[in-house]
Amino acid sequence: xxxxxxxxxxxxxxxxxxxxxxxxxxxxxxxxxxxxxxxxxxxxxxxxxxxxxxxxxxxxxxxxxxxxxxxxxxxxxxxxxxxxxxxxxxxxxxxxxxxxxxxxxxxxxxxxxxxxxxxxxxxxxxxxxxxxxxxxxxxxxxxxxxxxxxxxxxxxxxxxxxxxxxxxxxxxxxxxxxxxxxxxxxxxxxxxxxxxxxxxxxxxxxxxxxxxxxxxxxxxxxxxxxxxxxxxxxxxxxxxxxxxxxxxxxxxxxxxxxxxxxxxxxxxxxxxxxxxxxxxxxxxxxxxxxxxxxxxxxxxxxxxxxxxxxxxxxxxxxxxxxxxxxxxxxxxxxxxxxxxxxxxxxxxxxxxxxxxxxxxxxxxxxxxxxxxxxxxx
Ligand SMILES: *Cc1c(COP(=O)(O)O)cnc(C)c1O
Numbered sequence: 001x002x003x004x005x006x007x008x009x010x011x012x013x014x015x016x017x018x019x020x021x022x023x024x025x026x027x028x029x030x031x032x033x034x035x036x037x038x039x040x041x042x043x044x045x046x047x048x049x050x051x052x053x054x055x056x057x058x059x060x061x062x063x064x065x066x067x068x069x070x071x072x073x074x075x076x077x078x079x080x081x082x083x084x085x086x087x088x089x090x091x092x093x094x095x096x097x098x099x100x101x102x103x104x105x106x107x108x109x110x111x112x113x114x115x116x117x118x119x120x121x122x123x124x125x126x127x128x129x130x131x132x133x134x135x136x137x138x139x140x141x142x143x144x145x146x147x148x149x150x151x152x153x154x155x156x157x158x159x160x161x162x163x164x165x166x167x168x169x170x171x172x173x174x175x176x177x178x179x180x181x182x183x184x185x186x187x188x189x190x191x192x193x194x195x196x197x198x199x200x201x202x203x204x205x206x207x208x209x210x211x212x213x214x215x216x217x218x219x220x221x222x223x224x225x226x227x228x229x230x231x232x233x234x235x236x237x238x239x240x241x242x243x244x245x246x247x248x249x250x251x252x253x254x255x256x257x258x259x260x261x262x263x264x265x266x267x268x269x270x271x272x273x274x275x276x277x278x279x280x281x282x283x284x285x286x287x288x289x290x291x292x293x294x295x296x297x298x299x300x301x302x303x304x305x306x307x308x309x310x311x312x313x314x315x316x317x318x319x320x321x322x323x324x325x326x327x328x329x330x331x332x333x334x335x336x337x338x339x340x341x342x343x344x345x346x347x348x349x350x351x352x353x354x355x356x357x358x359x360x361x362x363x364x365x366x367x368x369x370x371x372x373x374x375x376x377x
Pocket of ligand 1 (some may be wrong): 073074097169190
């Protein structure tokens with residue numbers, strides 16, 4: 001099946017009776033049918049019908065064998081990290097999601113898991129950071145908020161040479177645009193709160209792998225820690241996935257048109273997007289993804305006008321997050337990267353004038369008109 005057909009028909013139907021849609025099963029426990037015989041569903045922290053359907057669909061879409069769904073992206077990351085032990089070392093991209101940074105730095109560090117954050121756009125930096133106790137590399141490509149690109153195939157090759165696990169946070173791309181497992185990545189994780197659910201109305205996360213041993217460990221963490229997605233949210237996410245291709249395409253098309261408009265506007269300085277000629281990773285991105293996605297960042301020439309810009313928006317909403325119907329605009333230096341020291345923000349280019357736009361699927365004329373009047377002010 002092609003991708004969009006899978007999003008609609010990719011749920012394994014157990015019984016021919018289930019002809020339409022998906023039944024939500026809210027049960028937390030299931031009667032024992034026969035004394036002494038284990039059964040598929042006993043207690044829903046361990047295994048639950050609606051969550052199982054969602055997990056098989058998500059695995060199918062990422063091209064993986066095993067999928068596990070959680071109550072948020074961070075619940076996923078936190079659970080996946082239980083595969084590590086005291087003394088293990090992980091290498092991550094320096095622009096990794098703030099919550100991922102926080103859980104490693106403030107929580108897993110207490111249990112003896114070490115981490116190093118490097119600029120993964122240059123593989124040499126990863127190579128240099130590898131130590132005898134390094135166990136894994138976690139990347140996000142493109143990164144947030146500057147949309148820097150990391151070479152997935154290159155990271156996998158390097159990891160294989162050193163026997164390391166590779167993890168890709170594929171939230172920004174979705175499996176419609178990029179399938180890291182196809183390049184030999186071991187685990188793909190997502191905040192399904194973003195594009196996969198697509199309407200800014202639910203928190204969820206997913207981990208997918210082809211590796212049976214890793215799958216067992218992730219499933220163990222899911223059962224042991226219990227950071228699970230609910231039956232209702234499982235159902236809602238399956239409903240959302242049916243339109244994933246339509247939503248991503250519409251938002252990406254709007255993004256391309258908005259960028260064209262921003263490029264011509266005098267108030268705009270730099271623009272950051274994976275497929276622009278100014279992005280040094282453009283070629284690599286195009287070799288591993290089929291589109292640039294629906295998030296871009298730009299800088300205002302006059303950084304004293306940042307507040308005015310945000311206050312002038314009427315259609316786009318000033319809010320964190322991305323991947324939903326509504327266009328969201330955020331300010332990395334005070335919102336998503338607020339806790340980063342000022343010098344580091346400057347050094348990385350997360351300046352006061354940097355603004356991130358997560359494009360939705362409103363009519364493009366309304367979006368352009370809204371940004372035009374805000375930029376004019
Ligand atoms: C939002 C996000 C997360 C965390 O997901 P939650 O669902 O908010 O817990 C992780 N990674 C990326 C890239 C994200 O954008």
